[in-house]
Amino acid sequence: MDFSISQFEYRQRPPVTIPSPEFLKVLSEEGIRKMVSDHYDLLTKSTISYLFPRNEEALNKAKQNSADFFIQICGGPTYYLENRGKPMLAKRHAVGSITPEARVVWLQCYIQVLSKLGLPEEVLQSFWNYLNVFSFWMVNSKENFDMRFVKE
Numbered sequence: 001m002d003f004s005i006s007q008f009e010y011r012q013r014p015p016v017t018i019p020s021p022e023f024l025k026v027l028s029e030e031g032i033r034k035m036v037s038d039h040y041d042l043l044t045k046s047t048i049s050y051l052f053p054r055n056e057e058a059l060n061k062a063k064q065n066s067a068d069f070f071i072q073i074c075g076g077p078t079y080y081l082e083n084r085g086k087p088m089l090a091k092r093h094a095v096g097s098i099t100p101e102a103r104v105v106w107l108q109c110y111i112q113v114l115s116k117l118g119l120p121e122e123v124l125q126s127f128w129n130y131l132n133v134f135s136f137w138m139v140n141s142k143e144n145f146d147m148r149f150v151k152e
Contacts, residue, residue, distance in 0.1 A: 001121055001124060001125065004132070005104055005132060006133070010100070010139070013137060016130065016133050017130060018130065019074050020122075020123055020126035021075035022120075023074045023126060024074035024075055026123050027117065029067075029071050029076060031117075032071050033064075035067075035070075035113055035114075035117065036063055036067040037067075039110055040063050043105075044059065047105055048106065065083070065084060068080040068084070073130075074127075097141040098138050098139050098140050099141050102139075106135060106138075107131065107135055
């Protein structure tokens with residue numbers, strides 16, 4: 001399995017290839033929800049925890065939204081569209097300072113989660129390739145985040 005993280009250049013927006021629908025078929029909706037939850041749990045303990053909700057209710061809602069998105073992008077029901085509207089993810093994530101370094105941490109947390117799924121390599125590679133390129137689109141800041149402005 002090749003979990004290489006592509007080099008990032010600021011404002012680079014490469015075309016994104018949707019993951020294989022096999023990812024959803026093999027993992028299931030429940031499996032995707034667990035994968036996303038496990039990923040968020042790692043993120044809340046990471047160096048980019050400041051980008052994620054601190055209270056449990058808001059964190060659970062973020063997990064649901066993210067899982068709904070991945071289920072939809074993998075060819076499943078349109079939960080995200082029905083509950084949140086058009087994805088516009090770069091715009092929705094603009095409230096946080098997502099640096100190239102934060103992108104790498106986000107991807108490294110996914111590597112930890114994906115490594116434990118035991119899926120066929122070609123199915124897993126399809127999803128990883130999507131994440132790796134999709135993550136370019138979320139970076140919105142060159143600068144490191146200043147923790148002095150984080151509100152508890």
